[in-house]
Amino acid sequence: MSNAILRVAVIGSGPAGLFAAAALTKNDNNVHVDIFERLPTPYGLIRFGVAPDHPHTKNVIRRLSLLADDPRISLYANVMVGRDLEVAELAARYHVLVFAGGMKEDRxxxxxxxxxxxxxxxxxxxxxxxxxxxxxxxxxxxxxxxxxxxxxxxxxxxxxxxxxxxxxxxxxxxxxxxxxxxxxxxxxxxxxxxxxxxxxxxxxxxxxxxxxxxxxxxxxxxxxxxxxxxxxxxxxxxxxxxxxxxxxxxxxxxxxxxxxxxxxxxxxxxxxxxxxxxxxxxxxxxxxxxxxxxxxxxxxxxxxxxxxxxxxxxxxxxxxxGFRGAAVTGVPYDEKRGIFPNIDGRITRNGKCLPGYYAVGWIKRGPVGLIGTNKADSTAVVKRIIEDADTLRSRNVDDAPMTDLLSRRGIPFITFNDWKKIDEAEIERGRSGNKPREKFTTAADILACLGRTQ
Ligand SMILES: Cc1cc2nc3c(=O)[nH]c(=O)nc-3n(C[C@H](O)[C@H](O)[C@H](O)COP(=O)(O)OP(=O)(O)OC[C@H]3O[C@@H](n4cnc5c(N)ncnc54)[C@H](O)[C@@H]3O)c2cc1C
Ligand SMILES: NC(=O)c1ccc[n+]([C@@H]2O[C@H](COP(=O)([O-])OP(=O)(O)OC[C@H]3O[C@@H](n4cnc5c(N)ncnc54)[C@H](OP(=O)(O)O)[C@@H]3O)[C@@H](O)[C@H]2O)c1
The missing domain is CATH 3.50.50.60 (FAD/NAD(P)-binding domain)
Known part of the structure; x- marks a missing residue:
């Protein structure tokens, strides 16, 4: 096994992406995971799908929030892959791309x-x-x-x-x-x-x-x-x-x-x-x-x-x-099923595995399953990544800091530390109404809470 750090980009911070990040870092110190999220806050449908009157279902966030304290894992929220960063740019910087973008389009x-x-x-x-x-x-x-x-x-x-x-x-x-x-x-x-x-x-x-x-x-x-x-x-x-x-x-x-x-x-x-x-x-x-x-x-x-x-x-x-996935430029897409074509999570092009490209969650298997379903699913795909890791990490990749690239492009990215401040501010805002939190509902308000502008 090579000692080189395996650099992984996870695209999407819903349950599938976060469970994948957790499984990747569980037994391996030689891994660094950058998570990219289109929205300004993490957790995907746990935050924006689960109904407000089902608070117990959102308790899984407590466990997933521990990832924020792991120095091997970084979050870049408010960054959309395919718009702010091209897939080819990620491929030049990471050995492994894990697509976990879920499905936004409704049928x-x-x-x-x-x-x-x-x-x-x-x-x-x-x-x-x-x-x-x-x-x-x-x-x-x-x-x-x-x-x-x-x-x-x-x-x-x-x-x-x-x-x-x-x-x-x-x-x-x-x-x-x-x-x-x-x-x-x-x-x-x-x-x-x-x-x-x-x-x-x-x-x-x-x-x-x-x-x-x-x-x-x-x-x-x-x-x-x-x-x-x-x-x-x-x-x-x-x-x-x-x-x-x-x-x-x-x-x-x-x-x-x-x-x-x-x-x-x-x-x-x-x-x-x-x-x-x-x-x-x-x-x-x-x-x-x-x-x-x-x-x-x-x-x-x-x-x-x-x-x-x-x-x-x-x-x-x-x-x-029901739902459908959306294509991302640079990644094979199965138009009929609305998913990224894959064999056990390894993304395929014309039936052949594309080295270093993986899918987890709804974009891998279609729009079915509960939050917990994604844990077993992401863990199984991470096993495939570990099987492939030695070959993948032998490729030279550009390890210049992602923060430099995003700052140069003027993208107001949001990190785990920023999210902790947003989280505290939302909880504080909810207090007077006896609510668990009062969410910020625009990117501008979220950035303003951090003292920044768009
Ligand atoms: C309305 C609704 C309610 C639900 N309620 C429950 C429930 O109560 N209990 C339960 O167990 N299950 C529930 N589910 C099912 C559960 O939410 C899903 O199983 C789970 O969220 C799928 O996980 P995922 O990570 O694949 O997708 P998602 O949770 O959708 O996460 C995908 C993330 O990727 C991000 N993303 C997408 N494209 C890009 C891109 N190009 N660049 C960067 N980021 C990107 C998205 O913004 C999103 O945050 C619900 C589903 C829906 C639709
Ligand atoms: N509280 C929770 O735990 C919770 C909350 C929300 C979502 N989820 C989970 O998230 C997943 C997605 O849920 P979902 O409700 O989007 O999907 P779903 O469970 O697949 O249900 C889709 C429904 O739409 C119907 N349908 C499909 N095409 C149709 C058409 N053309 N005309 C009329 N009806 C049509 C289907 O009927 P047919 O059966 O006839 O195809 C089915 O009843 C599920 O696994 C669900 O359990 C869980």
């Missing part, structure tokens, strides 16, 4: 009227609620009574829950102040959640739907007719690995049988429906839905339109049907 329905005003990606709403600077200027008109959320995954459920809760219920969370004020003026009364398949095929998890069924000020409604079970669905519900699916189904069945409650808001789950068109009529949106039936064998059931339609008027629509 589209590709139906007429999808760009009608009032139709939003749910991730924009969640980013806005969470104070992500990318969405600080987005406006959501929450004044009308009806909202539609399309999709049956946990992002859709988070969106529905945040719309359903009152501003008071969210007050003592780290919700962004702008979102808190807007939600206080919300006129929403009814939220429809649309799934193209049935309750047995829903992608959301038990804990999340249970939480929705227990909201004190909002009724959850399931149509008993949607709970009918075909033989293929029966098989899906009673397979060896169906425990979670069956628990969800049984919960939904019990909700479908319970009496309606008289409260201000309701969430209605509509299964077996696909949006086919969105149109605006006199300032009100309407979503045209085709009623589906499922075809295919157990585990392979797909939704097919029946030719029967219904239309639901609504004021605002959110789309939560």
């Amino acid at each position: 589209k329905l590709n139906i007429p009227g999808e760009s009608t005003p009032g139709v939003h990606p749910a991730i924009d709403f969640i980013g806005w609620v969470n104070g992500n600077p990318d969405y600080s200027d987005v406006a959501f008109d929450l004044s009308g009574p009806n909202a539609i959320v399309i999709g049956n995954g946990n992002v859709a459920l988070d969106t529905v829950r945040l719309l359903a809760k009152s501003a008071d219920e969210l007050a003592e969370t780290d919700i962004a102040d702008h979102a808190s004020r807007a939600l206080a003026g919300s006129g929403l009364q009814k939220i429809y959640l649309i799934g193209r398949r049935g309750p047995a095929q829903a992608a959301f998890t038990y804990r999340e739907i249970k939480e929705l069924s227990e909201l004190p000020n909002c009724d959850l409604v399931v149509n008993p007719a949607d709970m009918a079970v075909t033989s293929a669905t029966h098989e899906e519900l009673h397979g060896e690995r169906s425990v979670q699916r069956r628990r969800i189904f049984e919960l939904l069945e019990s909700i479908s049988n319970r009496p309606r409650r008289t409260v201000n808001k309701s969430i209605e789950l509509l299964f077996f429906r696909s949006p086919v068109e969105i149109h605006q009529d006199g300032g009100i949106n309407a979503v045209r839905l085709e009623i589906n039936r499922l075809d295919g064998s157990a585990g392979q059931q797909r939704a097919h339109g029946t030719g029967e339609f219904e239309t639901i008027p609504c004021n605002i629509v959110f789309r939560a049907i």
Whole structure:
């Protein structure tokens, strides 16, 4: 094994990138990791995706924050690879590039009227609620009574829950102040959640739907007719690995049988429906839905339109049907899957591994999995890096300080030490409102907190 320091650039400071940095430095002192982050703060979707009313989920940050004290690891936030630094420039300075950029683009329905005003990606709403600077200027008109959320995954459920809760219920969370004020003026009364398949095929998890069924000020409604079970669905519900699916189904069945409650808001789950068109009529949106039936064998059931339609008027629509990665110049990109093509994390070009290029997290495997899933995934890819390390570190690389290059370019980068100051300032700002923190929601405010300008 060579004694030369292995210089690694990690692109993205979400859980996948940080778990990779932790695994790389766990047993090797001859490694230096520079982490590049497009946003002005670290932690990716742990900070900007996890809902404000799920603070326990963000506890993982405590463990990951220990990386900031490791002299072998540096952070350069507010630096976008592909814009501020080219991939070729990184390749000239690092033996290893680990791409951990996640997936920012949301998948589209590709139906007429999808760009009608009032139709939003749910991730924009969640980013806005969470104070992500990318969405600080987005406006959501929450004044009308009806909202539609399309999709049956946990992002859709988070969106529905945040719309359903009152501003008071969210007050003592780290919700962004702008979102808190807007939600206080919300006129929403009814939220429809649309799934193209049935309750047995829903992608959301038990804990999340249970939480929705227990909201004190909002009724959850399931149509008993949607709970009918075909033989293929029966098989899906009673397979060896169906425990979670069956628990969800049984919960939904019990909700479908319970009496309606008289409260201000309701969430209605509509299964077996696909949006086919969105149109605006006199300032009100309407979503045209085709009623589906499922075809295919157990585990392979797909939704097919029946030719029967219904239309639901609504004021605002959110789309939560998954994500896609974005290409970065200089890195192979699989347009069809929206990921960086790879074999076990080694990025490939035309099927052949590209030495020194790796992918972890969502950009490696697609937009599925919880925060913890990324730990095992990144650790496995780091094993591949360690296997390749001797060959990779024999290449001569430019070890001039990254800070010099970034300063020469006038890029206002943010380090771990800067982040510690921002973190303390946010916690202090939250104190008066009894909030865990009051986030800065623009890059300018973050730099101002550090006494710097953009
Ligand atoms: C709305 C939402 C809520 C979620 N809630 C939960 C939850 O409650 N519990 C749970 O366990 N899981 C949750 N998940 C799933 C979890 O967030 C993901 O599994 C995880 O964040 C994926 O990690 P990642 O590091 O691949 O991507 P990300 O967390 O997205 O991190 C990628 C990082 O790379 C940065 N980046 C991108 N491109 C560049 C570039 N060119 N240069 C520099 N930096 C770049 C991004 O700014 C980002 O910070 C949620 C997901 C979403 C979308
Ligand atoms: N609280 C949490 O723990 C939490 C919160 C948020 C996210 N996450 C995790 O993050 C990951 C991503 O979540 P996600 O909700 O974005 O994705 P997801 O779990 O993959 O769910 C996507 C949903 O969109 C539906 N869909 C896809 N294309 C559609 C179309 N054209 N028309 C109608 N519906 C369509 C899918 O239906 P089909 O099944 O029919 O394809 C599915 O119901 C998941 O692993 C999730 O568990 C976790």
